[in-house]
Amino acid sequence: MAKSGLYARIYGAVKRIPKGRVATYGQVARLAGVPGHARLVGYALHSLREGTDVPWHRVVNAQGRISLPPDPEAGGFQRALLESEGVVFGASGSIDLKKHQWKKERESLL
């Protein structure tokens, strides 16, 4: 398994996400201090599991949709958690990033 401290930074960034908000992988990566490593964020979160103090369910892809497969034990669980926090899902299972994305600061290139 990974012995890098990058995971710890990613987890720390995810922990900073306010309740009722979501953040994209790229955004979390940037907050973690490793811009460009959106995939690493996903990789790190995939290593997680229940019992962690990291609100991994608040992390979604840039399209505002859950990247995980529609597994009732994983993806569906994430959706339920977000809905429980007040996040509204669209009919296609997509989140309205316009309202729920954690806008602390946006990418400079957009």
Place this chain on the structure above:
DNA sequence: AAACTGACTAATA
């Protein structure tokens, strides 16, 4: 050390 993989993103069709 080299190849393969991946919970991504942005651009294009």
Place this chain on the structure above:
DNA sequence: CTATTAGCCAGTT
């Protein structure tokens, strides 16, 4: 809106 392509880089094998 979805599908496809290319770029990206650490982690895993």
